[in-house]
Amino acid sequence: MDRHAWKPFLERWSDEWRIANPPADPATPSWLGFGPASEAEVAALEARLGRTLPPSYREFLLVTDGWTHAGPFVWRLRGTREIGWLRDLEPHLIGEDENEDEDDLLARSLLVSLEADAGVVFLDPDDVDEHGEWAAYDEFSWTAMGPVRHASFHAKMYDFYAGFHSLDRPDCETRREWDASVERARLAILAGELDEPLAVLEEAVRFGRDRADLLLYQLRIMLGDPHDDVSHHVERPLSSSAGWEPDPVLLSGEILPLLRAEHARTPQWRSSTLDGLRQRGAGPVKELIGAAGQAPLRYGVPEFDAAVRAVDWSAADAWPRLKEAPALWRPLTDDHVAPVSLLADPRIAPLITPERGREILTACRGTGR
Known part of the structure; x- marks a missing residue:
């Protein structure tokens, strides 16, 4: 330089x-x-x-x-x-x-x-x-x-x-440029691109863009990254200090079911991501976590949900059947880029290897909701 x-x-x-x-x-x-x-x-x-x-x-x-x-x-x-x-x-x-x-x-x-x-x-x-x-x-x-x-x-x-x-986090042109880059990356992901948008989101995270953190969390989870390596991507944007709140539809329908499933697998001597958000989460996040009567797990929009539920998970063709479903997936909100609720189901999660997660993510999907 x-x-x-x-x-x-x-x-x-x-x-x-x-x-x-x-x-x-x-x-x-x-x-x-x-x-x-x-x-x-x-x-x-x-x-x-x-x-x-x-x-x-x-x-x-x-x-x-x-x-x-x-x-x-x-x-x-x-x-x-x-x-x-x-x-x-x-x-x-x-x-x-x-x-x-x-x-x-x-x-x-x-x-x-x-x-x-x-x-x-x-x-x-x-x-x-x-x-x-x-x-x-x-x-x-x-x-x-x-x-x-x-x-x-x-x-x-x-x-x-x-x-x-x-x-x-100054309110300046650099921040607006990164927010625009994050939005372009989101649209590219929904069109089936992956590696280049991933790099953009990782750089945007360095600049403190909370939305990039939450988008990146969904991608990293689907790609099979260990929980310890990705938990900060969901804890940071949902913390009380972030000053940014994602849509409660995404939180309650996709993110929290995944965090609850991870919490259930966490040894009692260890703090889970859910434990951390109970202590440090933003007010609306804590309210959703503490809400009584959790709704049954759903897999996103009705068409995708129905296709997933039609799969016999004990059958040998479970993965080939599931592989057809992403064509019906649509984002629930503007911060939703991956069907992460699949990983909250103990019958489905073992089927989604990192290679299959990439296959799901790169399947071309529409952006409409």
Whole structure:
């Protein structure tokens, strides 16, 4: 990424930060960075380090000599006069635990963060790609995750930018662009596409779009991903902090039957997704979970429901019969993209392998309801 691409990206970030965090004085500049470093200042830094900086980081410094509010836990990135090897600037971080590989990584890395919440951001000069980019890491002691790798400094900054959107959720053009992308992905899924819409939804989730989380949950469940890997996709949009509520028809007819079936299989010593929503769910979600007299399980629109009920689940042709039914499936709501209620039935769920789940999802279905 060169300076001509960095500038508009960082300007947008700055403007959106101001929307989410309006200053007391409206005359306060929105720019989160500083003045650009000169070519001479960058060259002096490279001479001091004895290394040529990776391209995206070098170009970044030529746009802004440091940065503020890189992430919710990184308040300041270093400028050219402050950048240096981590072993020289923060030697106490090396040897804090018994992980020799991590110590080696820290000892050789370039420290680029100045102020952070018990954490550091650094670049690894020994992990270089074909474009000359150094791998970038952040590590926070309170996560117990160890260093988290990104392909380049630009990739790390983009991750910080997405994290800002996920937490602060500014009402801005970027949010509207992602909402439009999620809607296009939904329509593509209903037309039988899968892999490209999946990638769009995963990226939209990084930007805190709750609707993308719920759509992605339905797809991942149908594709047979383990519950532990996908539960956050339903817990986040249904939590009290999300500020977004999906249609109760989808919740009561599709999502909650699936969560209740999963809850019934969960050992008593372990908390289920349903348990978590009972504690942290939005008010309407808690009401639906606690509603007495659960309705009998249905499989969506009447035509699809009738086709599923006509299958003899003890017969050898159960799967071939079920395979014909998706042509009759229609979404119950605008947030419904998969017949997940099938997985709430203990007779049907074992038949839907990941391969068969993909077959169901890619069967062409209409979008009408």
